Amino acid sequence: MRHGKKFNHLGRTSAHRKALLSNLASSLIENKRISTTLAKAKELRKFVEPILTKSKVDSTHSRRTIFSYLQNKESVNTLFTEVAEKIANRPGGYTRIIKTGNRLGDNSDMCIIELVDYNTIYGKDANKAAAKTKTRRSRRGGVSTKTASSAVSDASVVDETPAKETPKKDENSGAEDTAK
Numbered sequence: 001m002r003h004g005k006k007f008n009h010l011g012r013t014s015a016h017r018k019a020l021l022s023n024l025a026s027s028l029i030e031n032k033r034i035s036t037t038l039a040k041a042k043e044l045r046k047f048v049e050p051i052l053t054k055s056k057v058d059s060t061h062s063r064r065t066i067f068s069y070l071q072n073k074e075s076v077n078t079l080f081t082e083v084a085e086k087i088a089n090r091p092g093g094y095t096r097i098i099k100t101g102n103r104l105g106d107n108s109d110m111c112i113i114e115l116v117d118y119n120t121i122y123g124k125d126a127n128k129a130a131a132k133t134k135t136r137r138s139r140r141g142g143v144s145t146k147t148a149s150s151a152v153s154d155a156s157v158v159d160e161t162p163a164k165e166t167p168k169k170d171e172n173s174g175a176e177d178t179a180k
Helices: 014-031 038-054 060-070 073-086 124-133 148-179
Strands: 033-037 095-102 109-115
Touching: 014 033, 014 038, 014 060, 014 073, 014 109, 033 038, 038 060, 038 073, 038 095, 038 109, 060 073
Parallel strands: none
Antiparallel strands: 033 109, 095 109
């Protein structure tokens, strides 16, 4: 009977499973996005989110604790220098799983697991870019009657007229000053 056995063993021994999750977590931290099976991604999310929470406090104790899970100096360094700064204000939910379909060979469910703050498609940066490209429209919902080219030509006419008048006045007044 499997009463109370909640986590997926992924068909591996405990040491093999621990090494697998450690390597997947290191790859996720360094690359910010990895492609894997859905079962591995769900287990990786349970494994890596507490690690990301611990990385918010940059102390020797938290570094050593995280190193005991990851066993990779480069990924620990990346985690504390780059990732921890981005996730500092986020209360949880650091990863996102996006299903990509089935693998051709064995038809297993494949997905992409990524860090939420590093995605430009779904993240805050994409919403800001969309908001910046939005243009203001008139109340009637139509486009203004002047086209862009006529607006430019009107502006150039307005700019040319005062430019021609002011030098004439300056020349006349200068000539009058010298004549007196």
